[in-house]
Amino acid sequence: MEVVFEGLIDGEKVPERYTCDGPGISPEIDWRGAPKGTQSFAVVMDDPDAPRGLFTHWLVWGIPAKSTRLPANLARQRELPNGIKQGVNSGGAYGYYPCCPPPGKAHHYTFSFLALDIEPDLPAGVNRERFDKALKGHVLEEVSVTGLYERF
Incomplete structure (x- = not known):
């Protein structure tokens, strides 16, 4: 399966637009070549370097198997009009929680x-x-x- 997270390159800096130092929007995701038997898709984003342990930034599921794109800047709500659902992040809110580590060492966002x-x-x-x-x-x-x- 080929997946592109817009602007994200493995091992490089997360673009500011996905952080609390920018607008803090969720990235666009494009994909193709889903494996046989795929019934739906899901997205998880987390930070294992958070001071209190693993911090979940984003949970999304119910993405239809026929889809090939998740648009950027998804609404921060439980359910989206197309049936896609979002969970509660570690910040206690629905949808995407932007990258926002405390000042100091870089955090890894997966x-x-x-x-x-x-x-x-x-x-x-x-x-x-x-x-x-x-x-x-x-x-x-x-x-x-x-x-x-x-962040410094």
């Missing part, structure tokens, strides 16, 4: 795109624990990009 063999039976607004439990054993393929971001 953006993962998942092809699933199910349409997860999850209500919008669930937390990471419920999300992970529902997807366990159902990921056909995962493509990830890790970007770095630091």
